Amino acid sequence: MLKEFESNILKTDLFNKKHNLLVAVSGGIDSIVLTHLLKNSGFKFSIAHCNFQLRGKESLADEKFCKDLAKKIKIPFYTKAFDTEAYCTKHKTNVQLAARKLRYDWFHELIIEKQFDYVLTAHHANDVIETVFINLLRGTGIKGIKGISEKKGQIIRPLLNFTREQIDAFAKKHTIDFRLDKSNLEDKYERNFIRLNIIPLFKKINPKLEETFIRNTANFRQEAGIVHDYLEEKTTELITQTHDAVFINKKKLKHETYSRSVLHNLISGYGFNDTQQKNILSNLGKDAQSGKIFKSPTHQLIIDRNDLVIKSLSEETFNDKLIASYDELIKQKLFSCKKLAAFKLPKPNELLLDESKLQFPLSIRLKRTGDKFKPFGMKGFKLLSDFLKDEKLSIPKKESCKVLVNGNGDIIWVIGHRSDERYRVNSNKKNILKLKLIE
Known part of the structure; x- marks a missing residue:
C-alpha cells in the first residue's frame, strides 16, 4: 500500500516533499493510517485534531491519543475544542454540518497563520460510495454522482483509491493503534445507515463494488466537467446584464436542446424552484403572454417580449465607491475597518492589511471583465472570472x-x-488594519 500511495501522489502531482502539509487526524483508523503513510514516505506535515466535545471522556481520550502520537513521531500538533452543540442551536443546523463548518473554518485559519500549502483528509473509496448514495437520495444530479474530488483548492484526499479493507489490512500488518469511535457503529445517522445496511447488500451483488465506483466516479467527474463547461458556455451565450437586471434571451433558450437544464443553471441561484422553472419554460411558446411575473424570496423574473428579465426584489443597487481617505474608509458600510494593536488571525470574512501599502484613493466596485489578481497562497495571477468559477459560486453571487x-x-x-x-x-507587522465584511 505504501508504494501505491507514493506512486499515486507522484503520478497525479497531488503534492511533493517541498510542500508544508496539514493532516486532519481524528484518531480513527483512516487518519492514523494516512499519518503513518506520510511519515514513512518522508513528507513534511503537521497534525490538526478537532475536539467537537460530543462524546465526553471519549473525546478527551481521542485528543490525548493524537497528541501522544504526534509527540512520538516528532510531528507538530494543533488542536482546538469546539462547542458543537451550542453552534448547532445558534445556527439551527445538525451535528454533521456544524462539525464540517467548524473544522474547515479552523483549517483555513491554520493555513493562513502557519502558511500550510494543503490540508489532507483521510477520505477513502468507501466514503465515495456513501457520498454517491446520499446524493442520489437527495436528487443532486450529475454533480452528486461524481463523488468526492481528490483535490479541490487546498483540500487533498490522497486515500480515495484505497478501500476500507486495504486500510484495515495495512493497520493490522503494521500493528498500528487507533481509536474506535463507537458512534460509527450506530445507524441513526444517514451515512452510517447506508454504510451499515445498504452497501453490504450491494456487495452481495457486486463484491468489487469499491473498484466499480472508483472507475465510475472518475468517469462521472470528467462528464460533470463537460456539462459544467457546456452550461458556462450557454450562460455567456444567453445572458446579458446591466447594473440592475439580468436578461436571458427567450428565442435562444426556446431553441436550446437542453433548455430545462440550461434554465435551471441560469436561474436556480436566484431562488426559483423546480415548479417555477417548469412554468417559466411552458411560457416561452409563441402564444405565451408577455408580462407574466414569477417571484422567488429574493428576485422576480418577468417574461418580456424578447427576454426573461431578472431583477432583485430590493430596490437598492450597488454603485462604485471612491474612497479618498482613511476616514472615508471607516465610514463606508460594506465592511468595518479598525486598527489592530497586534496581529490577530483573520476569519474567512476578514482581511488584514498593512496600512502603509494603501494608496488612496481606493475604490470598491463590482467585478469587471478582465479583472485579475494573485489569490492568497498562489504564486501566479488568475483571472477573477476563473477564480469565481473555481469557487463554484452561483450566478447571482458571481454578479454581485x-x-x-x-x-x-x-x-x-x-x-x-x-x-x-x-x-x-x-x-510581526505593526500598523495593521482589519476589514470585516458586514453580512
Whole structure:
C-alpha cells in the first residue's frame, strides 16, 4: 500500500516533499493510517485534531491519543475544542454540518497563520460510495454522482483509491493503534445507515463494488466537467446584464436542446424552484403572454417580449465607491475597518492589511471583465472570472461580487472570498488594519 500511495501522489502531482502539509487526524483508523503513510514516505506535515466535545471522556481520550502520537513521531500538533452543540442551536443546523463548518473554518485559519500549502483528509473509496448514495437520495444530479474530488483548492484526499479493507489490512500488518469511535457503529445517522445496511447488500451483488465506483466516479467527474463547461458556455451565450437586471434571451433558450437544464443553471441561484422553472419554460411558446411575473424570496423574473428579465426584489443597487481617505474608509458600510494593536488571525470574512501599502484613493466596485489578481497562497495571477468559477459560486453571487482596489489598480481583496498574495501581512507587522465584511 505504501508504494501505491507514493506512486499515486507522484503520478497525479497531488503534492511533493517541498510542500508544508496539514493532516486532519481524528484518531480513527483512516487518519492514523494516512499519518503513518506520510511519515514513512518522508513528507513534511503537521497534525490538526478537532475536539467537537460530543462524546465526553471519549473525546478527551481521542485528543490525548493524537497528541501522544504526534509527540512520538516528532510531528507538530494543533488542536482546538469546539462547542458543537451550542453552534448547532445558534445556527439551527445538525451535528454533521456544524462539525464540517467548524473544522474547515479552523483549517483555513491554520493555513493562513502557519502558511500550510494543503490540508489532507483521510477520505477513502468507501466514503465515495456513501457520498454517491446520499446524493442520489437527495436528487443532486450529475454533480452528486461524481463523488468526492481528490483535490479541490487546498483540500487533498490522497486515500480515495484505497478501500476500507486495504486500510484495515495495512493497520493490522503494521500493528498500528487507533481509536474506535463507537458512534460509527450506530445507524441513526444517514451515512452510517447506508454504510451499515445498504452497501453490504450491494456487495452481495457486486463484491468489487469499491473498484466499480472508483472507475465510475472518475468517469462521472470528467462528464460533470463537460456539462459544467457546456452550461458556462450557454450562460455567456444567453445572458446579458446591466447594473440592475439580468436578461436571458427567450428565442435562444426556446431553441436550446437542453433548455430545462440550461434554465435551471441560469436561474436556480436566484431562488426559483423546480415548479417555477417548469412554468417559466411552458411560457416561452409563441402564444405565451408577455408580462407574466414569477417571484422567488429574493428576485422576480418577468417574461418580456424578447427576454426573461431578472431583477432583485430590493430596490437598492450597488454603485462604485471612491474612497479618498482613511476616514472615508471607516465610514463606508460594506465592511468595518479598525486598527489592530497586534496581529490577530483573520476569519474567512476578514482581511488584514498593512496600512502603509494603501494608496488612496481606493475604490470598491463590482467585478469587471478582465479583472485579475494573485489569490492568497498562489504564486501566479488568475483571472477573477476563473477564480469565481473555481469557487463554484452561483450566478447571482458571481454578479454581485465586489472588489477592493488600491490606488495603483491592484485588487487587494475579492471581498468576502480571497485576499491578494501581494498584500499578505507578516505576523510581526505593526500598523495593521482589519476589514470585516458586514453580512
